[in-house]
Amino acid sequence: MQLLTKRTDTNAMKVEWLTVFLASCLISISCFCGQQRLCADNSNAQSVSHVGAAEPTRAEWEDSGLDLAQWADAVGDKKLASFIRNWPLPDEVTQVDAQIIACIDKNTDSPDWLKDSSAPLWSAFMLLRQQRAHHFFERAKTEIEKQRNLSTRHHFKSSNEAIRLLVRVVREDPDHKLGRRALGYVRDDDQWVWPNAARQRAQRKEYSSEKGWTRNGKSTMLRSSQSPSLLPNTLSPQSTNATELFVSDHWSIESTAGIAKAGDFAERLELTRFIWRQVFGGFVMTPAELNSRINGQARPRPASSSKAILLANREEYIDNLQSLEPNVGKSLGMYWTPTQTTWFFDSPDSDGQTVEHEATHQLFAECWPTNPVAGTHHGIWAMEAAACYMESIEKTEFGFIVGGRNSGRVPAAKERLLNDSFFLPLRKLAKLGRRTLQNEPDLPKIYSQLSGLADFFINGERGRYRDAFVEYLVRLYRGTAEHETLWKLCKKSPEELGEAYKRYLSSQ
Ligand SMILES: [Zn+2]
Numbered sequence: 462m463q464l465l466t467k468r469t470d471t472n473a474m475k476v477e478w479l480t481v482f483l484a485s486c487l488i489s490i491s492c493f494c495g496q497q498r499l500c501a502d503n504s505n506a507q508s509v510s511h512v513g514a515a516e517p518t519r520a521e522w523e524d525s526g527l528d529l530a531q532w533a534d535a536v537g538d539k540k541l542a543s544f545i546r547n548w549p550l551p552d553e554v555t556q557v558d559a560q561i562i563a564c565i566d567k568n569t570d571s572p573d574w575l576k577d578s579s580a581p582l583w584s585a586f587m588l589l590r591q592q593r594a595h596h597f598f599e600r601a602k603t604e605i606e607k608q609r610n611l612s613t614r615h616h617f618k619s620s621n622e623a624i625r626l627l628v629r630v631v632r633e634d635p636d637h638k639l640g641r642r643a644l645g646y647v648r649d650d651d652q653w654v655w656p657n658a659a660r661q662r663a664q665r666k667e668y669s670s671e672k673g674w675t676r677n678g679k680s681t682m683l684r685s686s687q688s689p690s691l692l693p694n695t696l697s698p699q700s701t702n703a704t705e706l707f708v709s710d711h712w713s714i715e716s717t718a719g720i721a722k723a724g725d726f727a728e729r730l731e732l733t734r735f736i737w738r739q740v741f742g743g744f745v746m747t748p749a750e751l752n753s754r755i756n757g758q759a760r761p762r763p764a765s766s767s768k769a770i771l772l773a774n775r776e777e778y779i780d781n782l783q784s785l786e787p788n789v790g791k792s793l794g795m796y797w798t799p800t801q802t803t804w805f806f807d808s809p810d811s812d813g814q815t816v817e818h819e820a821t822h823q824l825f826a827e828c829w830p831t832n833p834v835a836g837t838h839h840g841i842w843a844m845e846a847a848a849c850y851m852e853s854i855e856k857t858e859f860g861f862i863v864g865g866r867n868s869g870r871v872p873a874a875k876e877r878l879l880n881d882s883f884f885l886p887l888r889k890l891a892k893l894g895r896r897t898l899q900n901e902p903d904l905p906k907i908y909s910q911l912s913g914l915a916d917f918f919i920n921g922e923r924g925r926y927r928d929a930f931v932e933y934l935v936r937l938y939r940g941t942a943e944h945e946t947l948w949k950l951c952k953k954s955p956e957e958l959g960e961a962y963k964r965y966l967s968s969q
Pocket residue numbers: 818822845848
């Protein structure tokens with residue numbers, strides 16, 4: 462209500478309207494239901510209706526939001542009206558067969574383009590968003606509680622959905638303390654940052670997109686002998702036999718391609734990490750860990766930096782890696798598990814997909830202490846499928862869309878299936894180890910199928926198997942999965958799942 466005190470008399474009518482509007486917002490504190498899943502939660506909502514809270518319905522949110530947008534239209538602020546109308550994410554208003562990844566603003570300051578006269582409207586919009594944040598947070602708490610109470614005898618527990626909801630919390634209210642902490646952020650002075658960034662700041666370092674984290678703006682030059690991963694005699698003349706170091710929040714990148722190129726790669730790596738944590742939320746934290754965070758009992762801590770090497774050209778890349786991986790000439794990038802290092806090379810033809818694919822392997826392997834032989838004897842298909850899935854990231858106005866039958870290599874999977882009748886049965890696929898897969902004669906076709914399978918298991922049949930697929934990845938990387946694990950988690954035979962996959966790809 463404080464925000465009403467600075468109005469002028471000429472705005473009296475608007476003020477009165479706003480007062481009514483804000484009052485109605487405050488009364489219906491939990492009225493915002495953007496998600497279709499809430500339909501399933503209605504029985505819970507009814508059971509607590511004695512506390513007097515309004516029954517959450519999507520229509521009520523739409524009414525409040527649309528009222529505000531109409532008011533913006535009425536005062537001639539078309540841009541703000543459109544902004545408010547488009548605020549709910551696509552999966553909050555309709556069924557989407559893909560994952561919606563939300564961006565998180567640093568704060569709720571009004572945008573540069575906002576007219577001064579629209580400041581009260583912006584304040585009302587912020588109030589609406591805070592209420593939506595409150596609503597999403599309560600749903601996340603309920604969800605994680607539900608998961609914790611599941612009997613492990615017949616079910617597995619997953620934090621996927623709770624993490625998805627928590628991202629919505631901080632999208633609505635970037636300063637939501639428990640939401641931020643639950644997702645792994647810490648407060649540093651006046652901003653929310655990753656714990657690794659807070660540690661750099663504590664060491665009096667500053668970040669710039671050109672040089673990364675540095676003290677007094679000085680980049681680090683490594684002598685070749687200081688870089689045990691690199692072969693010194695293969696460095697290009699341009700690299701002057703030295704390697705530059707670019708340190709971002711979560712990566713330490715040694716580059717013979719120059720510091721600027723390393724900065725570009727760092728940005729892409731960090732973005733991949735941000736998106737990956739939403740796509741595979743259930744892998745990042747167990748329900749027990751998330752429950753501690755959500756209740757403010759555990760503080761996020763810094764982690765070791767991941768290692769990446771960016772070479773100036775393809776020749777350096779092959780020279781450095783041929784002794785480790787004879788097939789390196791066929792690759793565009795590589796995650797080398799024994800040294801936990803991603804290798805890339807600078808190329809005018811390179812696209813972002815290699816970075817996202819290899820970074821995904823690295824994120825899975827290093828998120829927590831994983832089994833170093835994961836995928837060696839079986840299950841490699843799912844690890845590759847998850848990396849291929851992350852190649853489908855598409856930028857949008859609200860953030861990103863990942864997956865979908867028209868994205869990434871899924872159209873190729875559809876062609877292989879429908880035009881070539883190519884389909885490797887899941888029972889056979891699951892048994893392949895890393896080497897056997899790499900030596901398969903139909904490897905490109907198999908990779909297309911893996912992309913299709915990842916999309917099916919994550920988005921098919923309204924995400925029915927998403928939690929099971931992520932749990933399968935958890936068990937693969939933990940070293941506890943067996944050939945049959947995924948089918949058991951899905952409670953279907955591999956043949957039934959194969960048929961469902963074919964129907965999914967054929968249906969559009
Ligand atoms: Zn791969």
